[in-house]
Amino acid sequence: MQVAGADAPAGEEISKAEVALYDRQIRLWGLEAQGRLRRSAVCFDGVKAVTLEACKNLVLAGIGHITIHDSRPVAAADLEVQYYFQDGDMGRPKDQVLAERLRLLNPRVDVQAQGMDRAFDVVVAVGKTGSAAQAVAERCRQRGEKFVAADSFGLFGYLFADCLDKHEYLEGAKEGAPPQKATAAYRPLAQSLAARPDVANVQRLQRKYPPLVFVCQALVAGDSVEDEMTAAALEAAVAKTLQERDIPRGIVDGDLVGRVAQSWGAEIVACAAVVGGTLAQEVLKIVTQKDMPVNNWHVYDALRGDGITCTL
Template sequence: MAANGEDGGPSVQNEPTIVTAAETGITADEIALYDRQIRLWGVKAQEKIRNANVLLINIRALSNEIAKNLVLAGINSLTIIDHAIITERDLGAQFFISETDIGKNRAEAAAPQIRNLNPRVNVIVDTDDISIKGPGYFQNYDIVVATDLLPDTLNLINTATRVNNKPFYAAGVQGLYGFIFADLIQHDYVIEREKGNRETLLQPETRTRSVIDAKTKKEGGKLIEMVTKREVYSTWFLASDTAPLPQDYTKSRRRLKAVTPILSCFRALWEFQQIYDGRFPSNHADIAAFTTLATSKHRALGLPTETLRAEVLRSFLQNLGGEIAPVTAVLGGQVAQDVINVLGQRQQPIQNLVLFDGDSMDAPTYALHPDGDLGVALLPLSAAAQNGNAPNGVN
C-alpha cells in the first residue's frame, strides 16, 4: 500500500520478498495466510498487527464491518463489549446475526460468525454495559474503537483512553450519513520514499504534523529515505463541538463554501442528544430546536448560511437511526484500515474527523482542534476530567 503522496517525493511500496518463518516470529502458516498483506505493508507491520488487542464497543452494522476487516487482517484478539439484546430492528444491515438470534445478547450472538472468519484470532465477548467500566478496563488494549454511542458516553470513554494513553476511535452512522473521529494522542509513523535532491528538514509541516527523523538505506539499487512523522491530536469533547476549522479554511470563502453542512448537522445532533437524554428529534418542537442548533453550529464555524439548506436538514433528520449496508461498509472499512495503519505505523492516519455524505458520495476529512496545546499536553486535562475536576465544564 503506497504512502500518501503529500510528502513531497515518490512513495515506495515494499518490494516483494520471500519471507521465512525463521526470520520472524510469524509462523510459516501465517506467512502463507497473510502473504498478500505482508507484501503490501511488510513483515514488521504484520507482526505488530498480529500482536494487537483491540476493544470494539457495540456490535451493530458499522462495527460488523470493522470486526470483519480486523479479524481478517489477523490481529491477536478482538474484545466485543455490548450489553444490548437483539430485536427485529437489528436484522436489517447486521450480517452476523439472524432472526433466530432475537432475544440474545448482540455480542454473544455475533461472536461465533466472527470467529469463523479467522480462527487464529481470539474473539472475546463482554456482555457488560460499557458505562459501568472504570478507566482500568481500557489499559489492556492497544486500540479502542467505540461505535454508535451517545456523545456523553464517547466523551467518558475518550477520557479513560487518554488516562491510559491508548489510541481511540469513535464512529457512527445515521442512514446515509456517518462520521469517524480519531484521537491517537501522539502517533509516530514512517514513510518510505526514494531519496530526492532536496534535504528533508526536521520541522513542523502543519499544526498537527511534524517531521522528527529521516534516515536512508539502500534497497534494490536505490537510495530509500525513511521519514518518521508525528501527528498530535485533541479530544472528542473539544473536536466534536468547540474546535474551529483550520485557518486554511477560515481564510478562504471558497473553501468555507465547500465544507459539508453535515458537520453542522452532526454537531447539532450531538448537542441535542446531550440536552434531551440521548433521544432523536421526533416532533415539531424537537425539529425546531434541532434546526436552531444546526444554524448556530453553522454560524460558529463561519460557514455561509446558504450552504445549510432546508433540504439538507430534512434529509439528515429523515435518516436518523438508520443503518444502510453500503454506508456501513464504506465507513467500517475505513475505520478498520486506519486501525491497521496505526498498528503497523506505515501510513498517515486520519486527522481527525471524517464525515460521510451519502447524498454526494463524499467523505472529506477535517482537522478540528482547539487553540493551544495538543497531543500529550492534553493528558493532564483528561486526568482531571476523570477525577471530576475538569475546568470549564469538561466532563
C-alpha cells in the same frame, strides 16, 4: 521480525503458516507491520452494522484481539442490517452473537464479548453521542489508548480519530525513496467539538470544511439526541453548536439538515459497508503505524458518493 515455526503461540513470532495466509498484505505493508497487527488489541464499544463491517475486515486481516462490548439483546431490526444475526439469535446479547460469528472467519484471532477493563491499543465508540461519547474519549486519554468515534446512519456516516499527542508512523515512499518516520499530534474529542475555525468567510469555510462535518459534530455533542429527530430539532442543535463557536450559520443549509434528519436512526447495509471499511482501514493504520490515520474527522455522504477528511 523473525518467522517462527508453524505452531508459534500468540504474541510471539509470526509463523510460516501465517506468512502464507497473509502473504498479500505482508507484501503490502511488511512483516514488521503484520507483527504489530498480530499483537494489537482493539475494543468496539457498541454493536451496529458498521461494527460488523469493521470487525469483519480486521479479523480477516489477522488482528490479535478484538473485544466487543454491547449487551443489548438482538432485536428484529438488527436482522435486517446485520447479516451475521439470525432469527434464533433474538433476545441474545449482541456482543456474544457477533463474537461467535467472527471467530468462525479466522480462528487465529481472539474475539471476546466482555467488559472493557483490559488495556487496548484502540477503542472504537460506535453510535455514541453526548456525555457517553466524551466519557469513553476521556477514559482513553487517561489510559493512553487511541480513540475512534464512528457511526453510519442512513446515507451518511462519520469517524473521528484521536491518536493522542504524538502518533508515530511511516510515511509512504515517494519517487522511490524509502519510507520516512513521521509524527502527528491529535486533538481530544472535547477540544475538537469546541474548535473555532480560523476562517470567517462562509465560502472559504465551505471550501475547507464539508458542511456535513458540522452536522455530525452537533449529533456527537448532543446529550438530547433522540433515536429519531425532526429536521427542526436537528437544525436547532446545529445552530446552537455553530453559535457557541462563532461559526457562520450559513455554512450548513437546511436541505442537508433535512436529509440527515431523515437518515438518523436508520441503518443501510451499503452505507455501513463503506463507512465500516474506512473505519477498519484507519484502525489498521493506527496499529500497524503505516501511513497517517485520519486527523481528525472523516465524513461520508452516499448521495454525493464521496468521503472527505478535515481537521477541526
